[in-house]
Amino acid sequence: MTWTGAEVSVVAGPSVVAYPPGARYGPRRLADFELVWLLSGEARWTWRHAGRHGALTLRPGELLLARPGLHDEFRWSGHRTTHHGYVHFTLPAGAEPVDWPWRRRLTEHDPITALLRYLLWVGGHHGATHPRIAQVVGAVVDLFGNGPLTPPSRVRHDPVERLLDAVATAWAAGPRPVSLAELSRACAMSPAHLSRLFTARYGTPPGVALELVRLSLAADLLVRSDLTVARIARTVGFEDPLYFSRRFRLRYGQPPSTWRTGGRDPRAPLDRRGLGPLAWRLTDRHP
Structure with a gap:
């Protein structure tokens, strides 16, 4: 009420x-x-x-x-x-x-x-x-x-939580691609099994989900900074600006330069897949 x-x-x-x-x-x-x-x-x-x-x-x-x-x-x-x-x-x-x-x-x-x-x-x-x-x-x-909304409890030793901890550690100096092989080593689990567990929880494979998080950070920077597209691409872990532009257009329906002049909701691709909590967990959107 x-x-x-x-x-x-x-x-x-x-x-x-x-x-x-x-x-x-x-x-x-x-x-x-x-x-x-x-x-x-x-x-x-x-x-x-x-x-x-x-x-x-x-x-x-x-x-x-x-x-x-x-x-x-x-x-x-x-x-x-x-x-x-x-x-x-x-x-x-x-x-x-x-x-x-x-x-x-x-x-x-x-x-x-x-x-x-x-x-x-x-x-x-x-x-x-x-x-x-x-x-x-x-x-x-x-x-x-x-009652305030409470976050879901974290289960100790949960493989997906270990995966997210590994991503957060890898992103300490900034977002970057993290391979499933790298994550599987950190979690001491086969890549295929780890991917199945992650997909069962989030409905999206880990590689796709992590890329969407990085692209949402880029979408924010495009409309809220004067950084060049190339600089933004590097900031979110894309070394090739052309490849970044292709991936951005795939998820946002328009190239970064067009988004910069009229983009509104950087989280839209995340929210459509229910990945908002994942992005919150992995990024520094909050103090």
Whole structure:
């Protein structure tokens, strides 16, 4: 379930409060939704809601979502100052699934973590009435309730994972062709069997898939740099610019020079084959 900025109404915040050691807040009855996240310190939170009750110890890296009608109380650390961020808001009627969690533990790379930082930045620089606040709160609550998308787990000793590790190592100094024989040696497996395993997972033989990744990098450079076609070809591992142009035209339907003036989606050939996750895994598109 998602909401637009117009459907989320911010009541108070976002802001940060510093609580001295031993401070308490409550008991209170909450009239709206509230997101609370600790930046430092610790808190003990007790609550009653819809015939249920409980208690949680809150620490940095955790996000709490309190519901309207809830009775709760906070007891802050008795040993040090505690800082927490908060924002109060309302959602459209009926937008509270019963299976929402009360608390979610965040990680460094969880998108919610970045959104909360941005939420405080926008509020601090532009005020709580800025329309972007409601949009960000909607995104945070959607991710909180439904959970961020998680990458597929990597299976230890999986031959295809070893193949991808070998490609990443070979590409450390820049993308280049990597033969199946080279990959099979790195994986201690016959080329034919390794190719079958890779194709079963990605639907495309490894040589074709890796070339498509290199061509997508070239397509980006064609429209986002002033490098010559020959320089771009070498950058993605094609020593012969003419051969690069032929392979590019085969996959993109036009020569590199034409793509440079009107190309739009460098990932299109990858996405048609479902190879976006492979490209993400192997390239430095992300930090």
